[in-house]
Amino acid sequence: MQLKPQLSKLFKFCALVCLLFVMTGCRFNMRDQPRYEALEGSAFFEDGRASRQMIEDTVARDNLRTDEHFYTGQIDGVPVETFPFPVTKEVLTRGQQRFDIFCAPCHGRIGDGNGMIVQRGFKQPFSFHIDRLRDASPGYFYGAITNGFGAMPIYATRIPPEDRWAIVAYIKALQLSQNAALADVPETELENLENQ
Numbered sequence: 001m002q003l004k005p006q007l008s009k010l011f012k013f014c015a016l017v018c019l020l021f022v023m024t025g026c027r028f029n030m031r032d033q034p035r036y037e038a039l040e041g042s043a044f045f046e047d048g049r050a051s052r053q054m055i056e057d058t059v060a061r062d063n064l065r066t067d068e069h070f071y072t073g074q075i076d077g078v079p080v081e082t083f084p085f086p087v088t089k090e091v092l093t094r095g096q097q098r099f100d101i102f103c104a105p106c107h108g109r110i111g112d113g114n115g116m117i118v119q120r121g122f123k124q125p126f127s128f129h130i131d132r133l134r135d136a137s138p139g140y141f142y143g144a145i146t147n148g149f150g151a152m153p154i155y156a157t158r159i160p161p162e163d164r165w166a167i168v169a170y171i172k173a174l175q176l177s178q179n180a181a182l183a184d185v186p187e188t189e190l191e192n193l194e195n196q
């Protein structure tokens, strides 16, 4: 009578131990599989590479980046002076939102280089409102986002090209806004300003 509960305990214990072996066994096997990392060397193929070259005449799908202006912000190595698509109100609104998420933590909401991370000790970037950067081309800003700039990280993997251009458009608008004279305000808007 006394034996039964003890036996079942023993069974449970054995099952647990077996399960443990199976689980750890599986994990190690999966982890230690013999396989090549991308672009690793290999003695197996004649050319010494583990990765195979594309077959000739392979057709690129979605990733054929022939539009140099749009993807690199440069033409023949020179930063472009123009945007690859029309800058509309929607583009600016999108740019403002993306700027506030990705850039303002360091560059500040108005681009003065005094964001919260800088206030906490990160290297301070130049204000976007100095003459050199006010004169800088859209392609220059696009390049900094795409390739990083000194202490600033690369954003190419985090911000798609369309959004990068939207951010650049918003920075250009920010630059205008911080350096505008009353004469720049359209007459229709002037009344609104005076009423405020």
Ligand code: HEC
Pocket (backbone or CB within 6 Å): 099, 102, 103, 104, 105, 106, 107, 117, 122, 123, 124, 125, 126, 133, 140, 141, 144, 145, 149, 150, 151, 152, 153, 155, 159, 167
């Ligand atoms: C983590 C902080 C940080 C973030 C986030 C950041 N930057 Fe920067 N950025 C810097 C710093 C610091 C520099 C100056 C780097 C240096 O001189 O080493 C810089 C430099 C630049 C420059 C070059 C300025 C010059 O003096 O020529 C541009 C343009 C720029 N950033 C744009 C952006 C944009 C656009 C974003 C958002 C997509 C962004 N940065 C996000 C910190 C940041």
